[in-house]
Amino acid sequence: MLKPIAETSEKTTPGRTKAAPSIRWALASLSLSMLMPSLGTSIANIALPTLAQAFGASFQQVQWIVLAYLLAITTLIVSVGRLGDMVGRRRLLLGGIALFTVASLFAGIAPTLWLLIGARAVQGLGAAMMMALTVAMVGETVPKERTGSAMGLLGTMSAIGTTLGPSLGGILIAGFGWKAIFLVNIPLGIANFLLAMRFLPADRRNHGASQGRLDTIGTLFLALTLAAYALAMTIGHGSFGAVNVGLLLAAACGVALFVVAETKVKSPLLRLSMFRDTALSAGLAMSTLVSTVIMVTLVVGPFYLSRALGFDAAHVGAIMSAGPLVSALTGVPAGRIVDRLGAHRMTVTGLVGMMIGLSLLAALQGKFGIAGYVGPLAIVSLHYALFQAANNTTIMSNITQERRGVISGMLSLSRNLGLITGSSVMGAIFTFASGAADITAARAEAVAAGMQVTFIAAALLIAATLGVALTSFVFARRSNLLEDAA
The missing domain is CATH 1.10.287 (Helix Hairpins)
Structure with missing residues (x-):
């Protein structure tokens, strides 16, 4: 019979090496719980052209394969954290893993587009449980002095999932068909469930939280x-x-x-009084706008690379992995740079770099082959990692300890709002700019024109974000001067 780590380690003296293997396996489970939802987001984007052809659907219709997943995560990620406090985090995390895995099976065998979209919505619910509760479980799983390392590991696994999605998706589609991109989650889910059941700490009853209401x-x-x-x-x-x-x-x-x-x-889902904090509001707004732009590269990229440049699914996946790979490799160095040079300065630097990269993506369209796309995309991704580290530092360092959980949930919500906007609004701009009623049947020249206009719009959006950043910094400096004068 499987026993949670809390039971197996009760007789072990804290700090003894006997507990180390159990902690490592528990972290392996949490790592999978972070990997699977991020993989579920990025792996579906590469399949959109294939799915549009397989189901005879339009670009707007297959967009809902991504949107249904993101909507479920966005609307529930704040609530499931509170629900975990009420019914038990481990119990709810196990339910999320099981739900994600079963929904992946139904997505892989879905006979129609709308059944596939429904399965993706259920998969998004499981992903919300996993994303919200994985971070919450760290404090109960590892010693306090190792919390930072565990958080860094989870961040790396999230980046790996995003990076791996396009390339793995392209390989699976080319070798086994589109169903494989969903069925691949089944062995991962089973392994994750068994690890979580065996090694994650048992739930501790919290009478105060259990009396709350959703x-x-x-x-x-x-x-x-x-x-x-x-x-x-x-x-x-x-x-x-x-x-x-x-x-x-x-x-x-x-x-x-x-x-x-x-x-x-x-007990509101969001405490609206928090938005009176100018720095917090600006940080959340910038997170939403920048996430909007990042989603553009994932949605528009596959159609541009396949329809305009003529690459097959495997090559499209490999090319699209360049951006997330850069973000994964530069995440830790970016954090160190922020610590050394300051969050405000690096926020501006990150946004300026993203604007330059997006402008180059539009200007070099059709020039220098793959290099004309991958090079600017790498510039965007590198500066995105820098912006993320700086903006998250600004938000999380200026709040009290008792508000960190709530603000963290709001930050996750802001990112997902940006992902939805990037998939829907910028997708609409792409379709409109191409001048085609159905982007899947558009000529290569039309797709290229649509891509160019969309990335110009994305660059302008980053320029607006830069305006928000500069305005916020001016207000913050003025407030500090007033406080010093008082």
């Missing part, structure tokens, strides 16, 4: 709002009509209802 109304309003927003951006084949406008108005009403609901409940 903000079901806020979660429902947020889910409906995001669904209306994403749907408005994906229907209509790149053009906006009455239905699109109606959905956007519904999304706006949903925001208003969400705000009202959050002021009425005792």
Whole structure:
């Protein structure tokens, strides 16, 4: 019978080497719990052209394979953390792993596009549980002095999942067909579940947390709002009509209802009073905008490389892995640079570098072959890693200990909002700029033109983000001067 680590290590003296193997296996489980959701995000993007052809669907329709997954994560990632406190983090993490694995099986055998989209939504629910609870489990799994190393390991595994997705997806599609990109999660999920069952610490009953209540109304309003927003951006084949406008108005009403609901409940999904902090609000806004741009490279890239440059799925996956690989390799050095030179300065540097890289992607379209795409993409990815380290440092270093969990959830939410925007809004710009009703049937020249316009729009979005950063720093400096004068 499998026993959790808390039971097997109770008789072991703290600090003894006997506990080390158990901790290593527990970290292996948490690493898989971080790897699988990030792999689930990136591996599906490479398959969009193949899935559009397999199901005879439009670009807007296959976008929902990505959007359904991201929507489920975004709307639930804050709530599942609180639910874990109520029912037990280990128990809920095990449920998330099982749900993700079973949903992957159904996605792999789905006979229709809409059943596949439904399976992806359920897979996103499992991913939300895994992402929210994996970080929370670190403090219960490793000694306090090793927490930083464990967090660094989880960050690396997330980057590896993002990096591995395009290349692994391309290889699987070329060798076994699109079903394999979902079925590959089954052995990973089974191994993860067994490791978690055996080595993760048993839940400790928290009477205070168990008496709390989930903000079901806020979660429902947020889910409906995001669904209306994403749907408005994906229907209509790149053009906006009455239905699109109606959905956007519904999304706006949903925001208003969400705000009202959050002021009425005792335990809101988001504490709106936190947004009075200018630095926090600016940091979250910048996180959303930059995530929007990063998602553009994942959504537009496969169509540009396959339709305009003529690469097959395996080569497209390998080329698209360049950006995430750069981010994974530069993440730790970027953090050290931020510590040495300052978060504010490196935030600006990161945004300026991203703007230059995106401008080069648009300007070098069709020139220098693969180098004309990979080179600028590497510049974008390197400076994205720098921005992430600097912006996260700014947000997390200026808050009190008791607010860290809430702010961390809000930061995750801001990133996912950006991913949804990048997949929907920027996807609509791409379709519109190509001048084709269906991007999957567009000529190579039209796809190239659409890519160029989309990356110009992305560069302008980063310029706006830079404006937010500079304005925030001015306000912060003025506030510091006023505090010193007082």
